[in-house]
Amino acid sequence: MSDLTKPATVLALDAGQTGVKTRLTRPDAAPVERLFAGVRTDQPLLPQLAAVTREAASGVPLDALAAGVSGLTSVEHDAGELRALLHDSAPGRVLLAHDSVTSYLGTLGDQHGVVVASGTGSIILAVGPAGVARVDGWGYLMGDAGSGYWLGRAALDAVMRAHDGRGPATALTEVVSSRWPELEDAYVQLQSDPAKVSVIAWFAEAVAARAATDEVAARLCRDAAEELALSVVTALRRAGADGAPVVSAIGGVFRGSLVREAFEEAVRAVHPGVRFEAPHGTGLDGAAALADLPAAHPLSALVSSAG
Structure with missing residues (x-):
């Protein structure tokens, strides 16, 4: 500083x-x-x-x-x-x-690198020799890929696909049914709920919790990780980062071990020398x-x- x-x-x-x-x-x-x-x-x-x-x-x-x-x-x-x-x-x-x-600044201070924050929404900011690059953070209607909302929305989609017979059975059905016992009425209740964004994001925790035993949940976690890794790699490229960038991942989505592990693996595939750091503040x-x-x-x- x-x-x-x-x-x-x-x-x-x-x-x-x-x-x-x-x-x-x-x-x-x-x-x-x-x-x-x-x-x-x-x-x-x-x-x-x-x-x-x-x-x-x-x-x-x-x-x-x-x-x-x-x-x-x-x-x-x-x-x-x-x-x-x-x-x-x-x-x-x-x-x-x-x-x-x-x-x-709270996460990495004034050093070069990238911070990816993924909670209900997601936003990525990188600082490098070429300047500052922001990726995503465009809200639940236009972006926030890999966020808690994104995961929750994908979980609801998977549950309704399983209900219709268009997709594989998943343990996530039990989670959604515990909130809406009549699954076919859920979409009406959800659309009229003023807190629908936070309600949908709430299901992300259930996805992470079942990733070790449910293949659908595991796939959704890997997909979220790939989205977040793509955003990070893109931000680093735009900021002119070198081959050994510093990356710090924060937010509730990264509390899921599969998301974090798959995310780090995907970033490391592009930047083998990457350093993952815990938040400094x-x-x-x-x-x-x-x-x-x-x-x-x-x-x-x-x-x-x-x-």
Whole structure:
């Protein structure tokens, strides 16, 4: 990281739909971490971040506010607007980035490599000699290949194929039937469920748990691993990575041993010298790191700054 002096009082935000984690760091006190309700995608984002900032700062003047935000769009990627919303107590600097950037910084720091995050969704970010490359993270309707949603959706498809006689029998049928005893009514109930994305993603854990004994579940895990490996290899190529890149895989999908093993095997087939590293920190650590990210670092171009 930079050897520049870090701002004395920093509020870091790691904002997602399931929760907003905050860390207030002051030179004269121990860091204070809090958890707030997640951001709402059906409401303007920046006012929500401003409200969390006011509550988390508790009246303490901030030298810097550094936020990593899930689903940050180009329209909302404006640190100046966020700083203006905090006009009554505007921080000296405001730094705003997509959470893929802060996830990378929290996971690998400022070194070159690639971070693949696969939970409900999936997104891959690589940093190399040619710059920064983002792959996927396009949401459940247009992307997120190999994600928890992707696995859950594939599991439901496999169950209904087995039900129709179009596919092999699978132990996943029992899992789906435990939620919807009448399988032929399941699709109607699911389509009308406002939480359908998280409901579908929930089945990914059942797929991983049955991969050792059910061939259908095993195939789905291998398919997910191949998708994630393809995204990683693509990101590394676009970032100009060398033959021994650093790869860190995070997120709930990688808790499945078959997914992780098949993923590593597929990446190693293209990059035999690859090094797989455990995360060095968290997304909240990455948000805090925005405050002293060197201006020359490739990721700086993806950070909106004001002040």
